Amino acid sequence: MTRAGMWAGSAAIALIVAGAFAVVAAGSRANAQANKREAPLETKDAASVQPWKRYAGWPARDESKYNTLGHLATAPAPTAPRPVGNQVIGDAANGGKLVADRNRGGSCLACHVMGQAGNADLPGNAAPDLSEIGNAGRTDEWLFNYVYDARVYNPETIMPPWGSHGFFTDPEINDIVAFLKTLKSPAVFKTALDDPNKRPAPVEKRDNLDAIENPAMWAVEKAQELWNLKSASGFSCNTCHSEPQATFKTWAASMPKWEPRLDKVLGVEEFVARHAKATTGAAWLMETDENRALSVYLHFLANGAPIAIDTSSAEAKAAIERGKVLSARKVGQLNMACTDCHGKAANHWIRGQWLGDPKGQYDHFPTWRTSLLAIWDIRQRFQWCQVNIRADELPPDAKEYGDLELYLAAQNEGLKLSVPGIRH
């Protein structure tokens, strides 16, 4: 036999032995090994599509002038009111339409009851009722500047800077002021539900774990197929994790977690993307159907387990602190922070939507969205919060989202997982 032949022969034997070892490794021995070793992770490549592209169907606005959770860009607030005089002249009828216009970043009615403004329905109550503002003794200049940029009167305001951030022109703000001056009597609501102070808070009563009620439950089955799906390398999740119901009984409730190899907090979705890549080779990037199905499944396996994350290590404490700071950062053209809606205005209505406390906003993710016929994980939820307040979103694996998710999870400690959720 030639030297090349011998080399080929021994290589073939080595492969056969390696193959046999892989077969032997499957089963409980691999399970034990998997439990003791550090989980392999892809650390070089990104866990999401590069470059990140906003989801199809989401508003495509350029918000580069404004803060994101990743960088600062917003111009500083004005330091003094603009001197516009007290003879503001405007078209009150047009003003009444503008305050109800949902295309102008939500409109005033998102937060304020305003009498019969624009005949619109379901005003919010995140901010004071302005139905009698015309009798409140405010000057035209004060009213103009409050709409133009409320920060000159209240630096802690959650009100968007409608003028200085370009939502309304000066003539339009004049129209709004003219309309406000006509508001001199309490609102008369068309229906009982229209009064946000009497509207009952929504309660989710659907059985989220019933596959007939919640289409997201089909992802649990899909994930089990993926679990057993052998990649090109011949391995599947099942190769090392043949008893997921036992192995992952509480794992998802311990996430997200600081990952020293990547210097960031990893949530379940990013962990799945990186771990699959590094083991079976499967390319299950974040925000793909496969990744979401596996995230649903891994959370589902830990249903009933109370959220119990690491909050005591130095890295976790630092990440939580960063998350807390991020949750208070004003972002986007609407200039809002997480803590504006889910803090200052929590348990109030924004138009027809209820704003919840952070506690209770995490234990049901990933969730089915009935209005979209789609499963959303927590990262996509973060992204929509940003885009909706006219800020650019970050890629789903952004380290800032990791810090924010850890901070959110810390506020949900003790709540029991119930995944997939079902929501509007």
Place this chain on the structure above:
Amino acid sequence: MAEKPRLKLPKEAKKGDVIEIKTLMPHIMESGQRKDKDGKTIPRKIINKFTAEFNGKPVFSANLDPAIAANPYLQFSAKVEESGTFKFTWTDDDGTVISAEEKITVS
């Protein structure tokens, strides 16, 4: 249509019981009214017929029109007098028929 239908009905019942049967067929139910982002109409593709039989005899059927939303959910009652097999079928516009069966023991 690679999805499987979801069914919920009792496995056992007493003779003469009226049982509730819940069925869900994962399906996009494209109405034929929507347009894509280039303005072209997305062609209609719906489940247009559902049938339920028990031991070969018809129990319930429905003709579905485009107004029915995605993942059509149909719930109905049936009176059971004997043990046997329910057979359900869903027919797609393209002619495909998906069927499913469930046995019930009636004492």
